[in-house]
Amino acid sequence: MIGHVTVKKGGFPQKSQTLILPLFTADLKTNKILKQIDQKSSGELSEKIKTHEFEGKEGQSVSAENISGYKAVLLLGVGEKKEFSLIQLREGVAKALRAVRMMKFTTVDLFLPEVELSFQLGKHLALAVHLSNYSFLKYKSKEAKKKHTVITEANLILSQPAKEKDVLLMQEGIRIAATIDLGISLARDLVNEPAIHLGPDEMVATARSIEKESKGLLKVKVLEEAECRRLGMGAFLGVAQGSDKKPRFIVIQTVSKKAGKKKYVSVVGKSIMFDSGGLSLKPGSSMEDMKMDMAGAASVLGVFKTLVQAPDFLRRIADQMELSGVIPACENMPSGKAMRPGDIVTALNGKTIEVLNTDAEGRLALADAVSYAEKYLKAEYIIDLATLTGACMVALGNDLAGAFGNDKELIKLVVDTANHEGEGIWELPLYKKYLKQMKSEIADLKNIGGGRMGGAITAALFLSEFVKKAKWVHLDIAGPAFRHEPPQGTLPHGASGWGVMTVLGVITQLINV
Ligand code: BES
Ligand code: ZN
Ligand code: ZN
Numbered sequence: 001m002i003g004h005v006t007v008k009k010g011g012f013p014q015k016s017q018t019l020i021l022p023l024f025t026a027d028l029k030t031n032k033i034l035k036q037i038d039q040k041s042s043g044e045l046s047e048k049i050k051t052h053e054f055e056g057k058e059g060q061s062v063s064a065e066n067i068s069g070y071k072a073v074l075l076l077g078v079g080e081k082k083e084f085s086l087i088q089l090r091e092g093v094a095k096a097l098r099a100v101r102m103m104k105f106t107t108v109d110l111f112l113p114e115v116e117l118s119f120q121l122g123k124h125l126a127l128a129v130h131l132s133n134y135s136f137l138k139y140k141s142k143e144a145k146k147k148h149t150v151i152t153e154a155n156l157i158l159s160q161p162a163k164e165k166d167v168l169l170m171q172e173g174i175r176i177a178a179t180i181d182l183g184i185s186l187a188r189d190l191v192n193e194p195a196i197h198l199g200p201d202e203m204v205a206t207a208r209s210i211e212k213e214s215k216g217l218l219k220v221k222v223l224e225e226a227e228c229r230r231l232g233m234g235a236f237l238g239v240a241q242g243s244d245k246k247p248r249f250i251v252i253q254t255v256s257k258k259a260g261k262k263k264y265v266s267v268v269g270k271s272i273m274f275d276s277g278g279l280s281l282k283p284g285s286s287m288e289d290m291k292m293d294m295a296g297a298a299s300v301l302g303v304f305k306t307l308v309q310a311p312d313f314l315r316r317i318a319d320q321m322e323l324s325g326v327i328p329a330c331e332n333m334p335s336g337k338a339m340r341p342g343d344i345v346t347a348l349n350g351k352t353i354e355v356l357n358t359d360a361e362g363r364l365a366l367a368d369a370v371s372y373a374e375k376y377l378k379a380e381y382i383i384d385l386a387t388l389t390g391a392c393m394v395a396l397g398n399d400l401a402g403a404f405g406n407d408k409e410l411i412k413l414v415v416d417t418a419n420h421e422g423e424g425i426w427e428l429p430l431y432k433k434y435l436k437q438m439k440s441e442i443a444d445l446k447n448i449g450g451g452r453m454g455g456a457i458t459a460a461l462f463l464s465e466f467v468k469k470a471k472w473v474h475l476d477i478a479g480p481a482f483r484h485e486p487p488q489g490t491l492p493h494g495a496s497g498w499g500v501m502t503v504l505g506v507i508t509q510l511i512n513v
Pocket of ligand 2: 277358360
């Protein structure tokens with residue numbers, strides 16, 4: 001976590017280098033803070049408003065230097081009050097903070113707009129600070145690291161008299177944001193890490209360190225190759241067999257001494273440490289990013305990383321829920337030992353799969369993971385996160401994850417939560433008629449459909465064949481897991497950590513219903 005966030009009482013002057021002032025379109029003439037700082041300058045800011053350079057529209061911003069003790073003042077448009085959302089404010093503030101960093105300043109006073117003070121306000125504003133501070137600098141030179149500017153201090157300044165209770169709620173939100181940030185940053189680090197340094201064993205090590213941090217609230221179980229074989233995970237092992245790195249099937253789960261009826265919830269993450277395509281080798285340019293094919297698993301570990309930072313909450317979860325993370329970690333590589341197109345493997349649930357394309361490997365590994373969750377962890381609810389198909393990116397673009405499922409209520413819970421947390425998502429249909437594309441002439445299933453059309457749907461349908469009774473949602477995160485665009489708001493270049501917030505939100509709601 002980078003950056004210290006505090007709530008402060010209003011008034012001038014504060015001590016930071018810069019000021020960010022979010023403004024609604026209707027407040028341009030009436031905002032008291034703006035009036036005060038403008039009067040102390042030569043009217044530079046009011047001029048920008050007069051000339052309509054700044055109208056307070058969402059995402060708009062203007063800045064001026066050396067005003068009222070500040071080295072820089074940024075006005076940030078937050079649009080119309082009736083359309084206000086915390087996510088929009090979070091992203092606007094994150095963008096403004098990036099502008100502050102570009103100017104090489106590190107401390108900020110953020111004057112709060114006149115909105116209700118709440119836990120969520122504190123949480124999202126602190127997330128704006130922490131998440132926009134993230135960069136993957138591990139492999140940069142010392143000099144580059146030194147030059148890198150981050151926001152070290154952000155003060156959230158109350159613009160109106162506030163009740164003590166509301167301030168406490170905001171502070172609680174700020175505290176929780178720090179734990180969420182640790183989870184998201186871990187997920188981002190794992191995805192950004194090159195596959196040479198992050199194989200199945202390193203995923204195990206990461207899970208083990210979270211287990212250790214949990215002080216007995218979590219336990220990790222690792223199934224090695226022989227054990228996977230004994231259980232009959234032919235699909236997962238088929239994917240792994242071409243690589244020199246040994247597969248590891250990782251389970252991380254809550255421990256509780258409290259008896260009583262519990263919900264069984266499993267979060268499954270695709271964990272292909274590198275996806276070369278196998279013998280159905282990917283072309284070079286499609287392979288460039290394939291270290292990110294474990295982003296689903298990274299988010300699962302991110303969720304548990306957050307939970308161990310909040311032991312009281314984790315204990316509450318453990319008392320009401322058997323929560324598990326399931327990570328079938330392996331590498332998809334070509335070699336003399338690799339699975340061949342045309343090979344038939346037998347999955348944990350006994351179904352046989354004709355593997356016609358070894359690049360459609362995620363569904364094979366996940367098939368066994370989902371079956372395992374239901375058979376051995378008694379999962380009643382399963383959420384899987386997977387960078388599963390390029391087709392989902394074609395359908396939804398880079399911002400949105402595709403959501404599929406077999407239970408309307410659970411899909412709605414997941415989609416609503418993602419929207420609430422500001423993670424892009426769109427429901428796609430689990431259209432049963434296409435399932436016949438996945439039927440094989442000589443086995444129960446084949447691992448690719450007829451053609452390229454509807455590829456995200458046929459992949460989801462394939463997975464659905466491995467879910468028995470559980471309520472299940474599949475999230476295809478191939479698009480949003482990894483970004484090629486420049487940083488934007490809370491999102492950096494590269495790994496995004498998509499899913500950590502959504503899954504945490506879903507778990508929170510599942511213990512409350
Ligand atoms: N890991 C890829 C999907 C992917 C593509 C993720 C691009 C992120 C960015 C997956 O294993 C894959 O290769 N899927 C194939 C399936 C096809 C062979 C049916 C695809 O999408 O092309
Ligand atoms: Zn693949
Ligand atoms: Zn893959």
